[in-house]
Amino acid sequence: MGYRFFFVAVLLYLIIINFLIFIKMEHKKIQFLVPxxxxxxxxxxxxxxxxxxxxxxxxxxxxxxxxxxxxxxxLNQEFLDKYSYDIQYVICEHRGVSxxxxxxxxxxxxxxxxxxxxxxxFVSNIGVYSLVRSLDLNPKSVILSSKIFVENIVxxxxxxxxxxxxxxxxxxxxxxxxxxxxxxxxxxxxxKIHEDSYFCNIINFFAKDKAYNNNAFYCWRKNPNSxxxxxxxxxxxxxxxxxxxxxxxxxxxxxxxxxxSISETVVDVILQLYCELQNKEWYLDEHKEYLDKTYGxxxxxxxxxxxxxxxxxxxxxxxxxxxxxxxHHYKTVEWFTVDQYIKKxxxxxxxxxxxxxxxxxx
Numbered sequence: 001m002g003y004r005f006f007f008v009a010v011l012l013y014l015i016i017i018n019f020l021i022f023i024k025m026e027h028k029k030i031q032f033l034v035p036x037x038x039x040x041x042x043x044x045x046x047x048x049x050x051x052x053x054x055x056x057x058x059x060x061x062x063x064x065x066x067x068x069x070x071x072x073x074x075l076n077q078e079f080l081d082k083y084s085y086d087i088q089y090v091i092c093e094h095r096g097v098s099x100x101x102x103x104x105x106x107x108x109x110x111x112x113x114x115x116x117x118x119x120x121x122f123v124s125n126i127g128v129y130s131l132v133r134s135l136d137l138n139p140k141s142v143i144l145s146s147k148i149f150v151e152n153i154v155x156x157x158x159x160x161x162x163x164x165x166x167x168x169x170x171x172x173x174x175x176x177x178x179x180x181x182x183x184x185x186x187x188x189x190x191x192k193i194h195e196d197s198y199f200c201n202i203i204n205f206f207a208k209d210k211a212y213n214n215n216a217f218y219c220w221r222k223n224p225n226s227x228x229x230x231x232x233x234x235x236x237x238x239x240x241x242x243x244x245x246x247x248x249x250x251x252x253x254x255x256x257x258x259x260x261s262i263s264e265t266v267v268d269v270i271l272q273l274y275c276e277l278q279n280k281e282w283y284l285d286e287h288k289e290y291l292d293k294t295y296g297x298x299x300x301x302x303x304x305x306x307x308x309x310x311x312x313x314x315x316x317x318x319x320x321x322x323x324x325x326x327x328h329h330y331k332t333v334e335w336f337t338v339d340q341y342i343k344k345x346x347x348x349x350x351x352x353x354x355x356x357x358x359x360x361x362x
Contacts (some may be wrong), residue, residue, distance in 0.1 A: 275327075
């Protein structure tokens with residue numbers, strides 16, 4: 001009886017071990033997570049071709065998950081099948097780029113993930129290998145690539161520059177998937193713009209073991225129709241950036257960050273905007289709508305975080321203001337005071353209350 005039990009136990013043990021080995025073998029090393037809305041085969045081929053050309057990477061170790069955001073264009077499966085690595089194409093309902101990226105992340109089972117735009121691509125055929133190799137040799141939660149190529153089309157001619165976008169875009173960064181999932185690090189699906197800034201900042205909060213790569217190998221292609229390329233982009237979207245910061249504060253609360261640090265973050269945002277709103281471009285007639293919306297959301301932001309705003313000491317407030325002014329001195333002439341600024345914000349109380357939940361604004 002004892003030998004039979006022992007034999008069965010050993011057999012079960014071997015089955016489980018082989019199953020785990022099989023599962024591990026099936027998991028990919030890296031998957032590229034791509035939202036798609038109206039990009040066609042010609043547009044996305046730049047990205048998919050650049051992945052195909054990656055050297056020193058077994059194609060079985062790479063995969064792409066393309067999540068359609070319920071868009072107006074459906075990619076041809078025959079086109080996707082021509083690539084030698086695995087491509088999953090999932091069609092979702094339209095919920096925005098943040099929700100689409102989250103869906104791709106949940107579907108992924110790779111060790112590492114990278115977020116890519118459908119019209120971007122890699123300009124180095126060893127870029128992916130260099131990042132994966134770095135994480136394999138020196139395990140980190142994330143490698144933050146601060147340098148990316150920026151392609152801007154001028155008179156139908158591409159012009160390239162190297163930009164520093166460490167806290168602006170998720171592009172060119174590689175993440176250990178388990179780190180993201182175990183810490184519940186997802187994009188805030190309420191954010192329609194500046195969602196990358198939010199995600200990069202929460203990564204910086206959580207990732208205690210991160211590395212930096214200063215080699216530009218990812219190409220971010222500027223879309224001339226994108227809101228980020230509109231004139232006066234920050235004037236038109238500053239109120240959305242306040243929502244990004246509010247979401248960030250809620251993450252800081254979830255991580256039990258000390259109240260003083262959160263208070264300093266809240267006040268810093270308010271005073272950064274104090275200097276920003278000194279700029280005359282805000283007061284053009286055609287910008288009144290954006291000015292009103294920014295002040296309305298700013299009032300909401302302060303009320304939503306009033307416990308932190310009220311807890312800051314006067315000395316700390318002055319210290320933060322001095323630091324903010326130093327960062328803006330080259331472009332800001334103050335023509336209204338902080339007291340006038342605060343009174344202006346308070347005057348938007350009724351406007352803000354009528355506005356309702358700013359996350360639901362268009």
